[in-house]
Amino acid sequence: MKxxxxxxxxxxxxxxxxxxxxxxxxxxAKVATAVNESFVPAAARAGVTLASGDRLEIVAPRQGG
Known part of the structure; x- marks a missing residue:
């Protein structure tokens, strides 16, 4: 699916x-996720099914400054 x-x-x-x-x-990996602009906590990810056209944002922490 796209x-x-x-x-x-x-x-x-x-x-x-x-x-x-x-x-x-x-x-x-420890990442933050959002599907269609709604934050999805790590504990709730298993219950999230994606569909064609969805928008997924994945943010990984970085070290440095």
Whole structure:
């Protein structure tokens, strides 16, 4: 299905948010996620299913200053 990830088009096979994160190479990394501009806590990700056209934002913490 086609979704938008961090503003870029992506074609993914997975359907649930945890599966999508693994498919995109995030694995079990500590990241913040939002689907269609709604924050999704890590504990709630398993219950989120993406659909074609959805917008996914993934933010990873960085060190430095």
């Amino acid at each position: 979704i938008t990830v961090n503003g870029n088009p992506a074609d993914i096979q997975a359907a649930t948010l945890p599966e999508v994160l693994r498919e995109l190479g995030y694995g079990d």
